[in-house]
Amino acid sequence: MSEMTTEGRTRLNRLPEWAALGKHREQLAGTHLRDLFAADPERGTRHTLRVGDLLLDHSKHLVTDETLELLRDLAAATDVAGLRDAMFRGEKINTTEDRAVLHTALRAPRDAVIEVDGENVVPAVHAVLDKMAAFADKVRSGEWTGHTGKPIKNVVNIGIGGSDLGPAMAYEVLRAYTRRDLTVRFVSNVDGADLHEAVRDLDPAETLFVVASKTFTTIETVTNATSARTWLLTGLKAGQEAVAKHFVALSTNAERVEEFGIDTANMFEFWDWVGGRYSYDSAIGLSLMIAIGPDRFREMLDGFHLVDEHFRTAPPEENAPLLLGLLGVWYGGFFDAQSHAVLPYSHYLSKFTAYLQQLDMESNGKSVDRQGEPVDWQTGPVVWGTPGTNGQHAYYQLIHQGTKLIPADFIGFARPVEDLTPGLVPQHDLLMANFFAQTQALAFGKTPDEVRAEGVPEELVPHKTFAGNHPTTTLLADALTPSVLGQLVALYEHKVFVQGAIWNIDSFDQWGVELGKVLAKRIEPVLTGDGAAEGLDSSTAGLVSAYRALRGRE
Numbered sequence: 001m002s003e004m005t006t007e008g009r010t011r012l013n014r015l016p017e018w019a020a021l022g023k024h025r026e027q028l029a030g031t032h033l034r035d036l037f038a039a040d041p042e043r044g045t046r047h048t049l050r051v052g053d054l055l056l057d058h059s060k061h062l063v064t065d066e067t068l069e070l071l072r073d074l075a076a077a078t079d080v081a082g083l084r085d086a087m088f089r090g091e092k093i094n095t096t097e098d099r100a101v102l103h104t105a106l107r108a109p110r111d112a113v114i115e116v117d118g119e120n121v122v123p124a125v126h127a128v129l130d131k132m133a134a135f136a137d138k139v140r141s142g143e144w145t146g147h148t149g150k151p152i153k154n155v156v157n158i159g160i161g162g163s164d165l166g167p168a169m170a171y172e173v174l175r176a177y178t179r180r181d182l183t184v185r186f187v188s189n190v191d192g193a194d195l196h197e198a199v200r201d202l203d204p205a206e207t208l209f210v211v212a213s214k215t216f217t218t219i220e221t222v223t224n225a226t227s228a229r230t231w232l233l234t235g236l237k238a239g240q241e242a243v244a245k246h247f248v249a250l251s252t253n254a255e256r257v258e259e260f261g262i263d264t265a266n267m268f269e270f271w272d273w274v275g276g277r278y279s280y281d282s283a284i285g286l287s288l289m290i291a292i293g294p295d296r297f298r299e300m301l302d303g304f305h306l307v308d309e310h311f312r313t314a315p316p317e318e319n320a321p322l323l324l325g326l327l328g329v330w331y332g333g334f335f336d337a338q339s340h341a342v343l344p345y346s347h348y349l350s351k352f353t354a355y356l357q358q359l360d361m362e363s364n365g366k367s368v369d370r371q372g373e374p375v376d377w378q379t380g381p382v383v384w385g386t387p388g389t390n391g392q393h394a395y396y397q398l399i400h401q402g403t404k405l406i407p408a409d410f411i412g413f414a415r416p417v418e419d420l421t422p423g424l425v426p427q428h429d430l431l432m433a434n435f436f437a438q439t440q441a442l443a444f445g446k447t448p449d450e451v452r453a454e455g456v457p458e459e460l461v462p463h464k465t466f467a468g469n470h471p472t473t474t475l476l477a478d479a480l481t482p483s484v485l486g487q488l489v490a491l492y493e494h495k496v497f498v499q500g501a502i503w504n505i506d507s508f509d510q511w512g513v514e515l516g517k518v519l520a521k522r523i524e525p526v527l528t529g530d531g532a533a534e535g536l537d538s539s540t541a542g543l544v545s546a547y548r549a550l551r552g553r554e
Ligand SMILES: O=P(O)(O)OC[C@H]1O[C@H](O)[C@H](O)[C@@H](O)[C@@H]1O
Pocket: 160, 161, 162, 163, 212, 213, 214, 215, 216, 217, 218, 221, 276, 277, 362, 510, 513
C-alpha cells in the first residue's frame, strides 16, 4: 500500500499525527479514569461543553488534554474544516454521485444565500416549507377534506429508510406536542402486515396517505403505496378520481409521482443535494409537520441551524461535533472499539438510535476511501442501543463486565415531560438518578477491595468487581423540545461528517445497498414460478425450492 492516495493525500495511518496518537495510546495504557479524576479535581467541569441548549460532559472519556490536542492535530492534518466549509458552500463533496451535500440549507434562514451550480437554493427551500405549512394547516383545521367531504383524522406515511426513520423517530420524540385527535402512523416494511396493521382500524374516508420517497422508485414504498391505493378505492367504492384528496407525495422525482397517479400539485419537492438519511427536515417531514404544526416544525429547524452554525464557526477546542467525531476515531483507531451505544433516558427517544443507525452506518459503513483504495483503518462503528433503563435490565451487563469496549452516549433531560403532559406519573427523578448512576458506575467501577469491604466471600469477589474505565459522553438538556431535537440530530449529523472526513470516505453515498435490491428483483419471479432458478448458488437454490414447496408451488 503506497503512502499516498491517488490524489496525493497522505493515507490516514501514514500521517505523523496518526503515529503520535498511537504512541500516546501506549503511554496511556494502564491509566484508569479513576486516576485521571483523582489527578484533576476540576476534570468534570473542565471537560464540559455547551452547545445551544445541550450540555456535553466528556470528562468520562479515556483522554487527557494531550489526547484531545493530538486528536485536533489529526483533524487539522486531514483538513476536516476544509471539507466542512466545502459542504456548507454547496460544493459537490459527494464525489461518487457528483452531488452537493446541503442538508444544512434545509434549515438556513430565509435571507441566506447558498448556491448549487450558481443558483441560490434557499428561496426554493422556503417556498416548499411554506407550501408544507399551508397544507399542514389545512389538514389540521379540517379544511382539507377527503373524497367524501370528511375531514382527515388519520395520516399514514409510507416510506422506507430515510423517508421513514426520520419522521417516525421525530413523531415519537415530539409526541407531547402532537394533537391527540389525529392518528399518525408510519408504514415502511414491504411485509404486507405493516400496512395491514396500520390501516385496519381506519376509515378510508378520513385517511391521508403521504407517500415519501426521494427517488419514487423504491420497490417497498411503491408497492405499499399501490396497496394503500387499492385499500382506499375499495373502501370508498370510488375510482381513481378519489386519489387526489387522499394521496400526497414527497419526492425529487415529479415524473414518477405523476406516473403513479398523484397530482404533482400535491407533491412536495426536495432536491438531489439532500441525502435520504439527512432529509427529515425537508419535505420528508410533512407527516411530522401535520402532527406537531408548522410553528413547532420551524422551531426544530432553528435548533438544527443553531448547531450548524456552531459546527461551522466554533473553534476546535469548543466544537462539539468535532469532539464527538474525534472521540469515535480515537476508540475505533486505537482501542479497536467495534460498536457505539446510544442510550437515551427518555421514553420519547425510543426510535432515536434506530434513526442514528441509518445516519451513521449508511454514511460511514465504507471500506474504500474517496479515491477508491481499500482503507486499512476502522471506519464506522455498529451503532446500537435502546432507552436506558430498559437496557439496564438487559444488555448493560455486557457493557459493565463483558470483554468489549463500548463507548456510549447517555442522553437525558432535566425537565420531565410530565410538565408538558399533565397527568403523567411523576417519576422523573428516579429515571435521572439511574442516568447519572450508570455513567458513574461505568467510569469508576468497583474495586476488589471495595467489594471485600462489603463482606463479600472471597470466591465471589471477582464476580462482583466492576473494572470501570468504560467511556461515556453525557448529553443533558433542559427539556425535549422541538429545538432540542433539531440540535441533537444536527450534532450527530456533523459528528458523522467529521469521522467520514478523517477516515477519507464518502459519507454521502450508499452503494452497499444496491446488490441486495438487484438480486431480490431476480429472485422474486423464481418464487412466484415465472422465473428459472438457474444461476442461483446451491444454498439459495435449495432455500428457494423449500419456500416454493411450502407454498405448494413445486
Ligand atoms: O426515499 P427513497 O428514494 O424511497 O429511498 C429510501 C431509502 O432506500 C435506499 O435504499 C437507501 O439505502 C436509503 O438511503 C434511502 O433512504
